[in-house]
Amino acid sequence: MIRKDLDYLVIAAMLVSGLYLAITGLLMGLFASRQFFLHSYAGYASAALTGLHLALNWRRIMAYLRNRLGNRPGGELPTRKQPSPTLTGRRALLTSTGAAIGGFILGRVIPTRWSAGSPRGDMGTLYHQWSKPGYPMPLDAILDWGASPQTYKIYPEAEQIALPDPHDYQGLSLEEAIQKRRSIRDYAPQPLSLEELSRLLYAAQGITDQRRAFRAAPSAGALYPIETYTIVHDVVGLQPGLYHYAVADHALEQLQIKNLRKEIMIAGIAQEMLGQAQACFVLSAVFQRTRWKYRERAYRYVLLEAGHIGQNLYLAATSMGMGACAAGAFLDDELNKLLGLDGEDEAALYMLSVGKRK
Ligand SMILES: Cc1cc2nc3c(=O)[nH]c(=O)nc-3n(C[C@H](O)[C@H](O)[C@H](O)COP(=O)(O)O)c2cc1C
CATH class of the missing domain: 3.40.109.10 (NADH Oxidase)
Known part of the structure; x- marks a missing residue:
């Protein structure tokens, strides 16, 4: 398989995983579900594919940026023929693996309170994590939590x-x-x-x-x-x-x-x-x-x-x-x-x- 085929394959896979991400996100939003693990795995795959896509097109991107920043009108790509690198070149492998690992770390290692993807995350567990004092405190402070009402209720008509x-x-x-x-x-x-x-x-x-x-x-x-x-x-x-x-x-x-x-x-x-x-x-x-x-x-x-x-x-x-x-x-x-x-x-x-x- 030549590099171009692989690139198209990666783009197709990116589209599929993007669509899957959108659908699972939409469904979870619709049913207020907190079971994010299926969504997360698609997220890691998307990160890996994006990394691979970047690596495969690295030269083109860099050339485009160089041209753009060098103020060449239209930022055309150089016409010089690109040397065809190996499909699983070191850069491609490193970038895609790095992206996947990065995604995994983001999804797993950051505190549970932020990663609603914990399969153990029933509503009670999630609420418990979210209501711990800590990170969201500064965020809480800028939200409007309303005024203090009367501490008891009366029924004046009764x-x-x-x-x-x-x-x-x-x-x-x-x-x-x-x-x-x-x-x-x-x-x-x-x-x-x-x-x-x-x-x-x-x-x-x-x-x-x-x-x-x-x-x-x-x-x-x-x-x-x-x-x-x-x-x-x-x-x-x-x-x-x-x-x-x-x-x-x-x-x-x-x-x-x-x-x-x-x-x-x-x-x-x-x-x-x-x-x-x-x-x-x-x-x-x-x-x-x-x-x-x-x-x-x-x-x-x-x-x-x-x-x-x-x-x-x-x-x-x-x-x-x-x-x-x-x-x-x-x-x-x-x-x-x-x-x-x-x-x-x-x-x-x-x-x-x-x-x-x-
Ligand atoms: C939060 C809570 C909810 C309960 N709900 C019910 C209930 O819906 N129906 C019931 O018959 N007993 C209910 N109970 C009573 C428990 O079944 C009871 O406390 C338990 O069997 C222990 O028995 P004891 O209270 O005689 O020590 C509940 C107890 C608690 C603390």
Whole structure:
């Protein structure tokens, strides 16, 4: 094969790999996929082919540049016949190998956070890498992360129901509650008292330091991204329905009066405990409350905070002789719809059913 044939072959291969790169890039963009390895291999091949193409045409390129820089009109190529070098000349081999190795190093050796091509890169792993403090920090600083919203939500139109004072109750000791806590999914058909509901909500998100408005569960930067909703099935003095916990007033805001046993079970992928419990707590997050300050790290903090609140609910329920069970498995869209949340600015994260122990 003569040099020219090889050059055309390289150009054809470059076209094919370029097309493949474009299609895989487009598909990955379309499906928001982070599995870039097929794309990366085509990238290494393209780099090698480009190197080879450069090497094969090195003399022509140099001659063109010399002519151009020497201000020869049109930068014509010299007419002198080129000596025909060997097809796999040292330069061609070196350039193409160098380009391929360079591409490989770029794709593999630079930190994982930049190489979305890691085959291990599920969304969670990628998010974890991207949210580490480090390189993107200066970039973060110039992006607009929005303003800080109010640290709690109020429903001004909703009827507010005062909750009894949650203090002065002696349940199990912390040690006993930790020892006895189990995920309980089967409840006795006995209503909760309003006092019990009040203590549960206070343990979840109650304001325990009035001066600074700090709450029962810790929160990164005291920004409190979590909202608490209660779906009441059977609580003395309350109509069944959907309520929002008004943190600042330690009160409930009545959002919907309806028996929601069926709806909450549907949203909770048919988990019976959600329909059988006397109350279900849904923890949602208003992401912007934490995001404006902690940027890429905010999502980590928000999930951790839901966990803190969930554990407080577990322990408070156990301490009062009730049972609780977490539910992370639910249909997000159904649950958000039930609570009237858009699922983006505010979304349900975690559910807990609570009821009397059998
Ligand atoms: C994040 C999270 C999600 C969970 N989701 C569910 C769930 O959807 N349904 C369920 O029945 N239990 C759920 N659980 C409860 C676990 O199954 C339970 O904690 C585990 O079996 C250990 O039992 P224990 O809580 O009694 O110690 C969840 C627990 C956690 C921490």
